[in-house]
Structures are given as structure tokens and as C-alpha cells.
Amino acid sequence: MNAEQLQKTLCASQYAEQVLAIHKSLLEQDYGVDQFQTSLTTSQIFLHVHQELDNVEDETTWLRLSRILRARLMFRWIWQDANQLTDVVTLTRELSDFADAMVCAAKDFARKPLVAKHGEPIGYSGKVQDLIVIAMGKHGAQELNLSSDIDLIFAFDEQGETNGRKCIEVQQFCILWGQKLIYLLDHMTADGFVFRVDMRLRPWGDGSALAISHVALEKYLSQHGREWERYAWIKARIVTGGKEGDELLAMTRPFVFRRYVDYTAFEAMREMKAMIEREVARRNIEDDIKLGAGGIREVEFIVQVFQLIYGGSKLELQDRQCLVSLHHLGEVGLLDPQVVVELEDAYLFLRRVEHAIQALNDQQTQSLPHEPELRQRMVETLGYADWQAFLDVLNQKRAKVIYQFEHLIKEKEPDPLVESFGQLEQRLQAVLDDDAKNLVHEFWYGNALKKLPAKAVQRLKMFWPHLIEAILESDKPQTALLRLMPLVESVMRRTVYLVMLIESKGALQRLVKMATVSPWICEELTHYPVLLDEFLSMDFELPRRQDLQDSLRQQLLRIELDEVEDLMRVLRLFKKSNVLAVAASDVLAESPLMKVSDALTDIAEVSVNATLNMAYQMVAKRHGFPLDIEGQRCAIDHMAFAVVGYGKVGGIELGYGSDLDLVFIHYMDEQADTDGPKSISGFEFAMRVAQKFISLMTTQTLDGRVYEIDTRLRPSGEAGVLVTSLKAFEQYQLKNAWLWEHQALVRARSIAGEETLREKFEQLRCRILTLPREEANVREEVFKMRQKMKDHLGSSKEQQKDGIFHLKQDAGGIVDIEFMAQYAVLAWSGSNPDLAHYSDNVRILEDAAKAGCLSSNDATALIQAYLSERAESHRLALANQSMQVNAADWHNTRVIVCKLWQRLIDPTATAMLDKNDSI
Incomplete structure (x- = not known):
């Protein structure tokens, strides 16, 4: 045993003295001196927890053993910290891993009696529901300190009921499950506790349901999520919940990280800073190294404000850990390298001091002690000659944080445009006719504005002079104003867009230019304001086909096949946003006509391919797969079905607003039945695929439709069947088609479906077109x-x-x-x-x-x-x-x-x- 290291440990922590007094054999156990020299891996920590608790069935025993395990590991971590045998990053990671392991163990232990009493919780889809545990704050970021509590949110995938004798709703089951998990970790016994659990970050906070469904959480964040919650969700991490948990967390990312550069984060940060300062003053906690000026929280805020502003476009800034994101800020040029070094140094120092404070008595506090004895313990642990020497270094580090924080979050200077608002109004009035003047008057004094929240009105008044200035700089100011007014009305409740346009003069100027050129673009943005997200983040380059394919595939992967409305929404917004991108490139970058048509055709083809795959899978899910004419099973990778584009899409010459002329062909065995429980003939299968495809593309929803589909160019026109076999198509073209139908075939091209069938169609097309004719x-x-x-x-x-x-x-x-x-x-x-x-x-x-x-x-x-x-x-x-x-x-x-x-x-x-x- 290293007596010097033991002495340093006991000097650093009265809590360690207490642990050693209770567990006299501690130094001879597996957690003893030999292991104090090395770090523990995640798997080793989980193994320790499993070995202690896996076979325990009695709750009293579980509570006792879990708390003893915590005390032993805490003694080990205090030993390592006091003797500088670890570093802040390693220590906080190990503490977080232990929290993860204990949450998982408590969750598993809590589940058994609930299932015995109520049965398994079954969702509407028939799946057994898991308790999704989301770690927030330092736990989510894997940055726990020695005496941290853990911030958790409980969720589940979907509503339903249990299948036992005492049936209850899934939500109630998960609430009971979560309550027991909290008790197992948080309850104070003679042996102490494992972790204090804080649930206040859940939607609506205290007083709300302890567990929330995926749908309810998504609705809450989209409709009620507040700016401070965006900061909180940066660090969110799934501890347990499997695939459903990952999908839930993916759903929250757009709430946290806006796709555009989001300058509203500055305003939210100023409000949070003012709130914290009031709290510090009220509680007289200037000596708090976390919340006080220049403390840990200010370093985190500096990093987080950049994450919220740029994280949507710079994905590397979405990391949960403060130091990792701080380094990324330097790499992408948002912070000077020297600033990164100074902030990292201050952060690591403050976290070490935080550990020294909490090691004293295992208390969750970041306030410097006042008692001389405790101060002396800290000084010796941290290696300073006396308390003043320590304070000098502390104040030096905090001063650097204060400078950077104040520089970043400084109060905004008065807006000169707002100051000269009257002059701008006079200039605007001079270029408007009476009808336009009346429209502006009605806008400002109408009922719509009276119903707006005060904050929205304030932001609208800030935005208005910026809009006027950009309009007056255009060559058609009245045209721009009249076309943009409906758009302003449609987004004035979503004030984040107004702030974005204030902060980004270039985006506002581009919007005004597009308005003067294209009322169609303005109408699209007005009817579907969500497209502004795309507009504000556009680089005005034409989208590339591979990028289109990857983007749509990723969006559709997150949605189950039976969630048809969600699938249709993704398809519609994908098409609209990308057509808008092409239009913007057309207008602002003056892209060549042929490139524009290629891009519009690519958008259509990617949409058609994705929709065909979905339609085919939906029909196959219900009826099984058909056989092709050679007797092979037509699974999704061999669908024996193809879509042929005619007209503009076939000729790679799509324009804005073009519909799609399509013909469906197949080479399935029309008489053979599918292999599913509700079997149908191959002919009926092909028909249903085409019908489902048309439905997915053309059904009018709140987001419009993807494309209008015209199928009248199929064999025999409207009198013919919707889907034709390749053989029947060949016979018709050779024996019955009019010359104008061969003329239409000139502009035909296979655009989706099974590759072999597409090649056969192309060969047939060439054979028909090259027939000798007078x-x-x-x-x-x-x-x-x-x-x-x-x-x-x-x-x-x-x-x-x-x-x-x-x-x-x-x-x-x-x-x-x-x-x-x-x-x-x-x-x-x-x-x-x-x-x-x-x-x-x-x-x-x-x-x-x-x-x-x-x-x-x-x-x-x-x-x-x-x-x-x-x-x-x-x-x-x-x-x-x-x-x-x-x-x-x-x-x-x-x-x-x-x-x-x-x-x-x-x-x-x-x-x-x-x-x-x-x-």
C-alpha cells in the first residue's frame, strides 16, 4: 500500500475517510491500490456492475450492494484525482460510464415485478415497448463530476396496453417503471445513495407525466419547445432504448440544430445570461465556480452558442462534449486557436477545482469553501502554497473566460436602420402607388398584427426597416413589396425567420431579387414556409443526383412503411425544396438552361424511384411477392416492374411545374399467385403497385402533391389497362400503334424499376424506332x-x-x-x-x-x-x-x-x- 498516496486521498476528502472507516477491507479488494494506477474501460465498469447485481433478486440486497459498489468506486476515483493518477476527461468519462451501467441495471431490476403484475407493455404496432432513458446535461455529455446528480428523461416509442391480467396503458407502465428506477438509484439508505436523479428537464417539467411517447415529445418540441431547451438537448444521449431510442433522438436534432445559420441563439443566450446573473445575485454565489462569472457554465455557453448558430450546417459542431466541440470551433475557424487554448485550459482547471470541492464531503456543490480547514485541504490537494496563491490563479483563469464570454454575448448595438425608420418609410412611400400604400397600412393596423405576441411584434418591427432597405435597392421595389408581403404575413409568427433575415443581409437581398423575378417562388415560400429553411441554407449550386438520392434515402429510412402520411410529406417537401433550389440557382446564379433541366429531371427521377420502391414494398407487405415470367420470385431487388417516362421527363427537359407522362410495364407471370397470406394474381399485383404509386405521388395533402401523373400515353390510351406486360407492349407497338405513338416513343426513356427490364425496354424502343418507314x-x-x-x-x-x-x-x-x-x-x-x-x-x-x-x-x-x-x-x-x-x-x-x-x-x-x- 502506498502510504503517501493514501494520506493525500484522506486529506483531500472527509468522505473518503468515512468510506474507509466503514469498509476497512477496501484497500485489499479488487478496487484497491493496484487498480488505482490505471483507468477503467467502459466494459470493465459494466462488468463490475453486472458481477455485483445481476443475480440479486431481493430489493433490499440490491439497494445495499449498489451503494457499497458506488462507495468503493468513489474512493478509487478520489484517490486517483487527489494523486493526479487520472485526468479530468478520463475521470468524467468513467463516472458517466458508471451512471450508464447503474441506470441499465436499475431499469432491468425494476422491470421484472411490473411485468409479473401487468404483463408486457405492447404498442399499437404489436411491438414490446422499452423504456427509453435519455441522459441530459453532464451525464448526456459523459462529463459527470464526482458528486453530480444525473438529469434523465423517460420516453417510450408508442402508446398501447400491457397484456397481463391487470392491464394498464403503456404510458402508465413506463411511469411506474421510471419511478422504480429513480427509487433504486436515488433513495437514501444507511449505505447512502447511488445517484441523485433530476427529472425537471422533461417536457413541461415538474408536475407533468414522468414518461412521454415519441409522438408527444415530437409535438412538444415542435410546438412548445423553448430556446433554453435547445441548449439542454445539445447534450442529450440515449442510455437505453435501442433502435427506437436512436430514432427518437434523431427526431430531436432538427429542433436543436437549425439547418440555417441561426443567429437567434445570441438573443436566447443573452436572456439566459441575465437570468443566471439575477440568480447569482439573489443567492450571493459569486464564489460558485460553475455559475459565477468566468465559471464552467460560461465556457459551456460560449461553445453552445456557436453549436446552435452553426451546428445545422457544420455537423462536426453537434458533438455533446464541450472540449470536443471547442476544438472543432478552432478547426473550422470560428474561434481563434489561442482562444481555444485559453478556454480549454480554464475549463480543465475549473473542472479539477470542482472535483476538489465535491470530494471534500461528497456534496453537489461548486462553491468555494469558507472553512479554513476545508480550504487547507483543497490547497494541498491542488498543490498551491496557500489559499491566496490558489485564488490568484483561479481569478486569472476566470478573467480570460469572462473576457471571451462578454465579447461574444455583448449587448447588441442599436440598429441604425431602426433609428432611421422614418426616412426609409418616406422613401418607400415615394415609389408606391395608392393601392400598395393601402396594403402596407392594412398590414400594420389590421387584426392579424393585433393577435401577435408582443415579442413577435417587436421582431417584426426590427425586421421591417431591413426589408424596406433591401426593397429600395431593387430595380422593382413595388413589385418586390407586393410579392413579399404575403410571405411576411405567413412567417411573422415564426419569428426565427425574421431574425435570420435581419442577421443575414445577403439572404434578404437574394430573397428580394427572387421576388422581383418570380412570383411563383414567392407563392411557394408563402404556402410552404418550411421551405425557407432550405432557402436560407442554400449555396445556390444545382443539386447533384447522388446527393439527391442520399438525402431522400436518409429521410425515408427514419419512417416506417405504414406511416403513409409521413412518407408522403417527406416526398413532397423533398421535391419542393429541391425545385426551389434549382429555381434559386437559375435566377441568382444564372445556371445554363440544359443544366437546369437536367437537375429538374433528376429530382423527378429520384422521386419516382423512391416512390416505386415504397409502392412495391407496400403491396408486397400485404400480398407477398409475385413470380416473373421465368418463375423467379420478384422480391424488391428483382421487382420485374419498370416506369417509362415520356414527354419532358423522357426527353430530360423538365420545366417548373411540369407533370410527368408515365407508362408502367412489367414482366411478371400475370396468372401466378403471390406468396403472401392474402395472395393475388401477378396481374393484380402489378396493377396495385401502379395504383399505389400514383396515389403516393398525386394525393393532395397540406404539403401539396409531388407531381401530377399522366398515363394516357400507355397502349390504347385511357381505354387500356394501367400496366402492360413487356410482351403486350411490344405486340401493341408493332401491330396496333399509330405513327403518333411511335413519335411519342422517340421521347420515351426508362427512368425507374428493375434494371434488366429497363434494358429490355430500351432495346425494344430502338427496334421499333428503327423500323423502315416511307x-x-x-x-x-x-x-x-x-x-x-x-x-x-x-x-x-x-x-x-x-x-x-x-x-x-x-x-x-x-x-x-x-x-x-x-x-x-x-x-x-x-x-x-x-x-x-x-x-x-x-x-x-x-x-x-x-x-x-x-x-x-x-x-x-x-x-x-x-x-x-x-x-x-x-x-x-x-x-x-x-x-x-x-x-x-x-x-x-x-x-x-x-x-x-x-x-x-x-x-x-x-x-x-x-x-x-x-x-
Whole structure:
């Protein structure tokens, strides 16, 4: 036995003296001197707990043995701390591991009598429910000190009932379970306690139910969660609860870490600082090294405020441990490296002092002692000559924390824009007409504003001058104001958005610019304010397909297959937020048209693939899997089902607001039954997959719909079946299809489903398109179809006389160019098969030039005309305007297109163009 180390231990702690007096054999046990030199791993700590408590069935014995175990381990940790045989990080981790092990042991012990009395707690899904124990505070961060209490929250996955003779609700079962767990750890006996348990961080605090369901917790955080709770949930960690616990914790992350840069954290921090200062003054605890100025809490607050501001976008800042996140702040450049060093040094010093204070009498206190004897014990433990020498170092460390904290959380300077509000108002009034002035007046003096909470009104008044300034800087101030007013009204209760726009001048300027260009974007943001989360965090680069796939997959993984409404919500917001990102890139970054169309098509394809997988699994879950035509089981990785995109999605040319023209094909055995308990034929299975797919995509919810789906291009149109076998599709195309259906097939492309089937479809498509055809017959049929479209969809003669040009449907418009590309494939691919390879117009025209079917100049002229007209159609869609434009602005482009149209399709009108060169 090391007598010197023992002496230091007993000097450091009166509590250690008491433990040694009670457990005289302590130094000879497994927790004795030999083990004092090394740290304990997590598994070793759990093993100690299991060895002591696993086979105990009597509650009195369990209480006694658990408390003796705690005393022995505490003696060991005090020994190591007093003799500097450990460090703060290791010690706090071991203490936290012990808390975890004891929570698990108490939970297991508490469960047995409850199950014997009430039966297993069964959720509505049929799953046995577990008690999810969430560690908060220092326990959650694995930073417990020597005499910490543990902050816990109890939860469970879903409501239900127990299945025993004395049936009770799952929530009541979990409440009883939690109460017993607390008793086992917290109850004071002759042998002491294990941990004091604090439950006040649970939703609604004291007086509320002790255990809460996943759904109720999610609702609470989304509707009632307060700013200080965001700080608390940073450190939340699941101690026990398995997969359901992990899912519950994942649900809380968006509440804590906003996806955008969240400057509201500063305001919340100022309020918390003021509250703590009042408490310190009231309780006269300036000597508290945790709550006092320059104490542990201020170091934690410095780290946490940065976590809340930037943690949504910088995932490395989401770590629970203070020191880990502090280092990350230095690595990402948010704190100067020297500041990181100083704060880490101060934090470790203060935590060591905290341990020295608590080791004295095993009391949960961070206040410096006043008694000379206790001060002397601390001085000797910490290695200082006297109390003043210690205070000098302490005050030096605290001063550095105070400086950084005050610098970070300093009171905000008066907003100069708010000060000059009157001048801004006068400038705004000067550029508004009477209707706009009345709208502003009604907004500020209407009933909606009177019903707002005072804090929301205050933030709105802070935001308004910033909005006016940005609007006055735009080239269309009245347009911007009128389009943004509905958006301001829709978010004025969610004031976090207003604060964000105040703090981020660039985001506000971008929002104003987008408003001047696109009322459609403003309407989307107004109807679905949640999309502002995306807008505020956008980098205005076009989304990449792999990122889209990863993002949607991760979001859907968290939702059970039977939670259809949640699945549909994810699909809708995924589509809307990413289309918004494309629109923002289009408007603000001026992304090229082809890249924009590619991105919009990628969003659609990723949505279609995910929806098809869900629809297939939903039908299979109920009916089992079908067989393919070769007798193989069509599981999810061999679904024998595919989706073919026609039109704009097939041609990789989607625009804003485009619907999807889709055809469903399969190669299942239509007569064979599925292998589930509620079996159906393969044909009915395929039908139900398609129906479920359409339902998931098109059902109107509060979040809108994903896409409109048009299936009229399937074989036999609306009279045909919704899903066609590959063989039936082939027979129809070869024997019954009209030429216009082959023309539609030019812009067809498999976009989702089983890979082998998709390849077979592509081979069939090329075979059909490369069939030999009479060029004159193709020309005649294409001309007839185009003329029908002009008659039904183009501008009237009166409109044309008035100088109106329908950008898409009139002569020289987009459809003329599309029809010429489709004519090229149908007329010439029999002798030039490469023309049938691509489904998009630009590459078809390029291949026609390569094959010598079109001159290079003609192909280039058509491509340039097509791209300029489509670019204008995108701009008009964003501006919520029709495709009817001023004909004079497009005269030269139309002449080029019409001359080529007449050369390829309709030579009868050539004389008219030659005569007056007009349309």
C-alpha cells in the first residue's frame, strides 16, 4: 500500500475517510491500490456492475450492494484525482460510464415485478415497448463530476396496453417503471445513495407525466419547445432504448440544430445570461465556480452558442462534449486557436477545482469553501502554497473566460436602420402607388398584427426597416413589396425567420431579387414556409443526383412503411425544396438552361424511384411477392416492374411545374399467385403497385402533391389497362400503334424499376424506332398531327393579327422544333440507327447532323432557336406568365424555324415566306 498516496486521498476528502472507516477491507479488494494506477474501460465498469447485481433478486440486497459498489468506486476515483493518477476527461468519462451501467441495471431490476403484475407493455404496432432513458446535461455529455446528480428523461416509442391480467396503458407502465428506477438509484439508505436523479428537464417539467411517447415529445418540441431547451438537448444521449431510442433522438436534432445559420441563439443566450446573473445575485454565489462569472457554465455557453448558430450546417459542431466541440470551433475557424487554448485550459482547471470541492464531503456543490480547514485541504490537494496563491490563479483563469464570454454575448448595438425608420418609410412611400400604400397600412393596423405576441411584434418591427432597405435597392421595389408581403404575413409568427433575415443581409437581398423575378417562388415560400429553411441554407449550386438520392434515402429510412402520411410529406417537401433550389440557382446564379433541366429531371427521377420502391414494398407487405415470367420470385431487388417516362421527363427537359407522362410495364407471370397470406394474381399485383404509386405521388395533402401523373400515353390510351406486360407492349407497338405513338416513343426513356427490364425496354424502343418507314408517309402524318395541335392549342387568328406569338404552340415555336427532331428519328433512323439512341431533342439534332441528314448549320440553328425559346419558357414559368409573347421580339427566330419546317415537313408554304419573309 502506498502510504503517501493514501494520506493525500484522506486529506483531500472527509468522505473518503468515512468510506474507509466503514469498509476497512477496501484497500485489499479488487478496487484497491493496484487498480488505482490505471483507468477503467467502459466494459470493465459494466462488468463490475453486472458481477455485483445481476443475480440479486431481493430489493433490499440490491439497494445495499449498489451503494457499497458506488462507495468503493468513489474512493478509487478520489484517490486517483487527489494523486493526479487520472485526468479530468478520463475521470468524467468513467463516472458517466458508471451512471450508464447503474441506470441499465436499475431499469432491468425494476422491470421484472411490473411485468409479473401487468404483463408486457405492447404498442399499437404489436411491438414490446422499452423504456427509453435519455441522459441530459453532464451525464448526456459523459462529463459527470464526482458528486453530480444525473438529469434523465423517460420516453417510450408508442402508446398501447400491457397484456397481463391487470392491464394498464403503456404510458402508465413506463411511469411506474421510471419511478422504480429513480427509487433504486436515488433513495437514501444507511449505505447512502447511488445517484441523485433530476427529472425537471422533461417536457413541461415538474408536475407533468414522468414518461412521454415519441409522438408527444415530437409535438412538444415542435410546438412548445423553448430556446433554453435547445441548449439542454445539445447534450442529450440515449442510455437505453435501442433502435427506437436512436430514432427518437434523431427526431430531436432538427429542433436543436437549425439547418440555417441561426443567429437567434445570441438573443436566447443573452436572456439566459441575465437570468443566471439575477440568480447569482439573489443567492450571493459569486464564489460558485460553475455559475459565477468566468465559471464552467460560461465556457459551456460560449461553445453552445456557436453549436446552435452553426451546428445545422457544420455537423462536426453537434458533438455533446464541450472540449470536443471547442476544438472543432478552432478547426473550422470560428474561434481563434489561442482562444481555444485559453478556454480549454480554464475549463480543465475549473473542472479539477470542482472535483476538489465535491470530494471534500461528497456534496453537489461548486462553491468555494469558507472553512479554513476545508480550504487547507483543497490547497494541498491542488498543490498551491496557500489559499491566496490558489485564488490568484483561479481569478486569472476566470478573467480570460469572462473576457471571451462578454465579447461574444455583448449587448447588441442599436440598429441604425431602426433609428432611421422614418426616412426609409418616406422613401418607400415615394415609389408606391395608392393601392400598395393601402396594403402596407392594412398590414400594420389590421387584426392579424393585433393577435401577435408582443415579442413577435417587436421582431417584426426590427425586421421591417431591413426589408424596406433591401426593397429600395431593387430595380422593382413595388413589385418586390407586393410579392413579399404575403410571405411576411405567413412567417411573422415564426419569428426565427425574421431574425435570420435581419442577421443575414445577403439572404434578404437574394430573397428580394427572387421576388422581383418570380412570383411563383414567392407563392411557394408563402404556402410552404418550411421551405425557407432550405432557402436560407442554400449555396445556390444545382443539386447533384447522388446527393439527391442520399438525402431522400436518409429521410425515408427514419419512417416506417405504414406511416403513409409521413412518407408522403417527406416526398413532397423533398421535391419542393429541391425545385426551389434549382429555381434559386437559375435566377441568382444564372445556371445554363440544359443544366437546369437536367437537375429538374433528376429530382423527378429520384422521386419516382423512391416512390416505386415504397409502392412495391407496400403491396408486397400485404400480398407477398409475385413470380416473373421465368418463375423467379420478384422480391424488391428483382421487382420485374419498370416506369417509362415520356414527354419532358423522357426527353430530360423538365420545366417548373411540369407533370410527368408515365407508362408502367412489367414482366411478371400475370396468372401466378403471390406468396403472401392474402395472395393475388401477378396481374393484380402489378396493377396495385401502379395504383399505389400514383396515389403516393398525386394525393393532395397540406404539403401539396409531388407531381401530377399522366398515363394516357400507355397502349390504347385511357381505354387500356394501367400496366402492360413487356410482351403486350411490344405486340401493341408493332401491330396496333399509330405513327403518333411511335413519335411519342422517340421521347420515351426508362427512368425507374428493375434494371434488366429497363434494358429490355430500351432495346425494344430502338427496334421499333428503327423500323423502315416511307419518308413521305412519316412527313404527312407528322404534319397532320402538328396541324391539329396548332388548331387546338395555338393562338387564334385574331391574337396573331394583334402580334401575339405562343412560344410553344404557334408556327416557329418549341413544338415545331420537337416535331422536326421526332420526324428525323422516324424517317431516317432505319438507315441511321444512332438517331434512335437519345430521347432529348438537342442530341437528336446533333446526331442528325453527324449522320448527314441535316446540315451542320441547320442543326445548329434549330438547337439555338430551341434553347432560346425554352429559356424564355422557363423565365415565363417562374414569372407565372403565359406562353403568349410579343411576336415581333421573336420574328427572326421564327423565320429560321419555319424555313426549316417547310423544307423538311411542309414545302407548300415556302413561297409565302420567300414573298414577304413573314409568318
